[in-house]
Amino acid sequence: MSVYDHTKIEEKWLAKWEAEGLFQNTAQTDGAQNDQNKVYLLFAFAYPSGSGLHVGHVESKTALDILARFNRMNGKQVFFPVGWDAFGLPAENYAIKTGTPPAVTTKNAINTFRRQIKRLGISYDWDNELATSHPGYYQWTQWLFLQLYKKGLAYQGKGMVNWCPSCQTVLANEQVVNGQCERCGTEVIQKEMTQWFFKITDYKDELIAGLDQVDWPAATKQQQLHWIGKSEGAKVDFTLEAGSKSKQSRSLVCFTTRVDTIFGVTFLAISPEKFEEFELMELLTAEKQAEIKTYLEAASKKTEEERKIGEKDKTGVETGLFAMNPVNQEPIPIYLADYVLGGYGTGVVMGVPAHDARDYAFAQKHGIVVKRVIAPRVEAADQALSCPEPDYGIVVNSGEFSGLSSQEAMAAIPTAFPKAIEVATTYRLRDWLISRQRYWGAPIPIVYDPQGKPHPVKEEHLPWMLPTDVDFNPTGESPLKSSKEFVERTERLYGQGWRPEYDTMDTFVDSSWYYLRYADSRNEAEFASKEQLQKWLPVDFYMIGPEHIVLHLLYSRFFTKFLRDQGYLKFDEPFLKMRHQGMILGPDGKKMSKSKGNVINPDQIIEKFGADTLRMYEMFMGPIEADKPWDISAVAGIYRFLTRVHDRVLSGVDQTPTNSETTKAVRQKLHQTLKKVTEDIPALKFNTAIAALMGLMNSWDEGSVKSGAVLPAKDRVFVAQMFAPFAPFLAEELYQTLVQAKRSVHLQSWPAFDPELVVAQTTIIPVQVNGKVRSRIAIESSLVDNQAEILARAKTAEGVARWLADKKIIQEIYVRGRIINLVVE
RNA sequence: GGCCCGAUGGUGGAAUUGGUAGACACGCAGCACUUAAAAUGCUGUGCCUUAACAGCGUGUGGGUUCGAGUCCCACUCGGGCCACCA
Numbered sequence: 001m002s003v004y005d006h007t008k009i010e011e012k013w014l015a016k017w018e019a020e021g022l023f024q025n026t027a028q029t030d031g032a033q034n035d036q037n038k039v040y041l042l043f044a045f046a047y048p049s050g051s052g053l054h055v056g057h058v059e060s061k062t063a064l065d066i067l068a069r070f071n072r073m074n075g076k077q078v079f080f081p082v083g084w085d086a087f088g089l090p091a092e093n094y095a096i097k098t099g100t101p102p103a104v105t106t107k108n109a110i111n112t113f114r115r116q117i118k119r120l121g122i123s124y125d126w127d128n129e130l131a132t133s134h135p136g137y138y139q140w141t142q143w144l145f146l147q148l149y150k151k152g153l154a155y156q157g158k159g160m161v162n163w164c165p166s167c168q169t170v171l172a173n174e175q176v177v178n179g180q181c182e183r184c185g186t187e188v189i190q191k192e193m194t195q196w197f198f199k200i201t202d203y204k205d206e207l208i209a210g211l212d213q214v215d216w217p218a219a220t221k222q223q224q225l226h227w228i229g230k231s232e233g234a235k236v237d238f239t240l241e242a243g244s245k246s247k248q249s250r251s252l253v254c255f256t257t258r259v260d261t262i263f264g265v266t267f268l269a270i271s272p273e274k275f276e277e278f279e280l281m282e283l284l285t286a287e288k289q290a291e292i293k294t295y296l297e298a299a300s301k302k303t304e305e306e307r308k309i310g311e312k313d314k315t316g317v318e319t320g321l322f323a324m325n326p327v328n329q330e331p332i333p334i335y336l337a338d339y340v341l342g343g344y345g346t347g348v349v350m351g352v353p354a355h356d357a358r359d360y361a362f363a364q365k366h367g368i369v370v371k372r373v374i375a376p377r378v379e380a381a382d383q384a385l386s387c388p389e390p391d392y393g394i395v396v397n398s399g400e401f402s403g404l405s406s407q408e409a410m411a412a413i414p415t416a417f418p419k420a421i422e423v424a425t426t427y428r429l430r431d432w433l434i435s436r437q438r439y440w441g442a443p444i445p446i447v448y449d450p451q452g453k454p455h456p457v458k459e460e461h462l463p464w465m466l467p468t469d470v471d472f473n474p475t476g477e478s479p480l481k482s483s484k485e486f487v488e489r490t491e492r493l494y495g496q497g498w499r500p501e502y503d504t505m506d507t508f509v510d511s512s513w514y515y516l517r518y519a520d521s522r523n524e525a526e527f528a529s530k531e532q533l534q535k536w537l538p539v540d541f542y543m544i545g546p547e548h549i550v551l552h553l554l555y556s557r558f559f560t561k562f563l564r565d566q567g568y569l570k571f572d573e574p575f576l577k578m579r580h581q582g583m584i585l586g587p588d589g590k591k592m593s594k595s596k597g598n599v600i601n602p603d604q605i606i607e608k609f610g611a612d613t614l615r616m617y618e619m620f621m622g623p624i625e626a627d628k629p630w631d632i633s634a635v636a637g638i639y640r641f642l643t644r645v646h647d648r649v650l651s652g653v654d655q656t657p658t659n660s661e662t663t664k665a666v667r668q669k670l671h672q673t674l675k676k677v678t679e680d681i682p683a684l685k686f687n688t689a690i691a692a693l694m695g696l697m698n699s700w701d702e703g704s705v706k707s708g709a710v711l712p713a714k715d716r717v718f719v720a721q722m723f724a725p726f727a728p729f730l731a732e733e734l735y736q737t738l739v740q741a742k743r744s745v746h747l748q749s750w751p752a753f754d755p756e757l758v759v760a761q762t763t764i765i766p767v768q769v770n771g772k773v774r775s776r777i778a779i780e781s782s783l784v785d786n787q788a789e790i791l792a793r794a795k796t797a798e799g800v801a802r803w804l805a806d807k808k809i810i811q812e813i814y815v816r817g818r819i820i821n822l823v824v825e
Numbered sequence: 826g827g828c829c830c831g832a833u834g835g836u837g838g839a840a841u842u843g844g845u846a847g848a849c850a851c852g853c854a855g856c857a858c859u860u861a862a863a864a865u866g867c868u869g870u871g872c873c874u875u876a877a878c879a880g881c882g883u884g885u886g887g888g889u890u891c892g893a894g895u896c897c898c899a900c901u902c903g904g905g906c907c908a909c910c911a
Binding site: 226356549634691773822 | 829841852892
């Protein structure tokens with residue numbers, strides 16, 4: 001028997017599998033038509049960063065690989081593709097710094113990742129590998145844009161956008177984090193530009209409803225819901241006062257979720273973004289006009305961060321105008337205030353300082369009356385308000401509605417004023433801004449005629465190639481403007497004076513449909529054939545980091561629903577089941593980062609201990625979804641374990657198997673372990689499956705050393721097969737050494753446990769007296785249903801009698817095969 | 826501020842979903858082997874106390890139950906996401 005030489009073993013089998021093309025070219029396989037029999041496993045699309053594979057990637061890839069191998073061994077047709085989210089800012093920023101074209105850095109990074117992932121033994125199907133920066137891929141990203149354009153779901157709009165001065169590009173609202181650019185952390189400012197949008201809001205209700213169809217973590221669904229932000233309330237029409245010099249009757253419409261507080265309205269506030277739309281300027285005194293202009297200008301220059309400071313300091317300007325409260329005809333003063341958001345609701349709010357914290361703060365600052373219309377929860381009813389009380393309760397000071405509950409009032413008030421108040425719903429979700437003033441992305445397939453009118457690029461001109469004669473250095477304008485070839489191409493194909501769209505698409509567009517392309521990644525005629533989509537989609541299991549919960553999923557679901565409506569897909573939701581992996585933390589318990597110097601390099605671990613050890617260690621660390629700190633001595637422990645497995649399985653192979661009681665006990669343990677592992681893998685409980693394998697080896701070692709137990713070859717093969725999903729290299733080595741088979745262990749069937757062997761002969765049942773364990777009795781397993789006999793034995797069991805002496809038993813509980821509890825007075 | 830998740834030995838974690846708390850592993854201690862060390866093997870290891878029995882013990886306080894790490898109520902701490910969304 002040889003020693004466990006992990007490097008030799010792993011490199012040997014890696015080369016063999018590669019030569020055989022194991023698990024390659026699976027997309028086109030027949031036999032996957034049956035839904036019951038196909039399993040599509042998907043790993044979150046990865047950005048090939050220059051720093052290579054991270055131990056965090058290893059965890060989720062290994063988890064999926066275990067599922068892939070286990071499902072294959074159980075007779076499923078498994079589709080386990082791989083690809084690269086290759087467009088994006090880091091490669092472009094690197095190009096700006098070094099002059100190396102993004103295409104080159106990206107290719108190098110992909111090569112590194114590919115080598116590392118293969119070395120790990122991840123059984124991806126590399127024949128379907130794709131990269132979003134490849135024209136054969138982005139041609140179909142552009143095609144998707146054109147389909148949306150045809151249906152009016154891709155449109156050009158002008159508006160205030162988030163602008164990152166460092167990245168020199170527009171950001172989606174979703175990419176602004178705490179007023180800062182998600183990528184580089186620079187303070188984001190507001191800028192007005194013409195941009196392309198996808199009309200995701202057309203699908204807002206379906207994006208909510210579809211969540212009922214999928215098996216996702218509840219928290220993830222909740223975040224999707226929150227992002228869509230459906231909010232039910234009412235729209236209230238406040239008519240401008242005649243006294244406001246208004247010629248015809250005009251009104252300000254507010255959205256509120258608390259129409260029950262409408263008698264408490266003491267001011268209206270308009271957002272700066274929306275102020276001009278209401279055309280109120282002409283109604284104002286010259287003095288007021290000047291004041292308001294100054295305020296509007298200042299507001300437009302504020303960064304997100306500055307507006308946040310306003311959370312404490314609520315600024316605003318009184319317009320001198322009044323509007324009439326429709327429920328009681330009271331004149332309400334109108335203010336301009338930047339705490340009101342332009343993009344939500346109607347951009348106007350009704351201020352109810354008594355029952356809203358923000359309105360209260362504003363009222364305090366501007367000396368506005370606070371009028372309480374919900375009865376206070378606490379007794380001291382006469383006490384003046386010192387803070388707002390936003391709770392629901394009993395409505396007071398509200399005319400005929402006084403005495404109703406908030407809920408009743410919210411129903412009754414709109415009914416009573418049908419002209420001025422209507423029930424309404426608003427959403428937080430806004431259309432998806434996809435234009436980026438960057439180079440390394442898919443060009444938006446639009447050309448402009450000499451009058452500046454946009455036209456779609458003809459489908460026969462796809463892929464609408466990303467030009468290469470480009471100056472990457474940021475100028476505040478799209479880098480594609482520097483390409484001569486791009487303009488020449490446009491004029492040649494569309495005519496003199498025509499110009500291309502210079503912006504590229506948000507990389508989220510690329511990465512929100514890749515799972516469809518995998519099914520037919522080399523198709524040049526369509527984004528994927530209907531047959532291939534039908535065969536593999538939807539995705540059965542998706543493993544994705546918690547950082548992609550909101551946007552990527554929302555956009556992917558939007559594309560899926562759109563393509564379904566166009567007749568390309570037959571399902572509503574792309575990802576049936578999804579789970580999130582946790583984070584692998586540094587040995588110090590903190591998030592790994594270069595600056596902290598706590599980053600673990602998987603290559604070094606593989607060199608020292610092997611890929612099998614790295615895989616098994618990461619699976620053994622704890623539950624897949626938890627954050628776990630790295631522990632190098634525990635890694636060494638796994639290596640010791642695999643060495644023991646190697647030595648034990650291969651030692652004594654030439655000896656005659658024994659049939660002693662010990663051997664039987666070890667074999668029983670083996671089948672119990674097999675049962676446990678078979679149940680744990682589909683439940684993603686890899687850590688306990690490995691613990692069970694360790695328990696088995698402990699029993700086997702002990703049985704061999706102490707009692708000379710020798711297991712038959714058949715059982716040793718079972719062990720090799722059980723290890724196959726976790727430690728594919730070692731498993732192959734053991735299997736091939738034992739049986740010298742032509743076919744890989746990974747092509748064998750998952751072994752079935754012997755149901756008779758799994759059942760224990762005797763069952764240990766703890767005996768409690770008043771809920772405390774005082775003894776344990778061993779019962780023949782055939783007796784577990786004989787309650788009378790078991791209770792009788794329990795009462796006389798050693799250690800129990802003394803607790804029953806002189807006491808009266810008032811209750812006897814027996815839970816079948818589990819526990820006995822004798823309750824005494 | 827809102828929502829979500831979590832808290833179990835020195836450490837990572839397990840616990841059949843209300844039924845033996847601490848599986849499995851790391852670490853540590855002792856022993857064996859060795860001239861010595863490493864490696865390996867064996868033994869022990871929740872706390873307190875002991876010769877033993879007993880007692881205590883899953884963040885804190887209460888509750889439901891024959892029985893609570895698990896369910897309910899209140900709180901403390903830690904983490905994540907969102908955040909002036911009317």
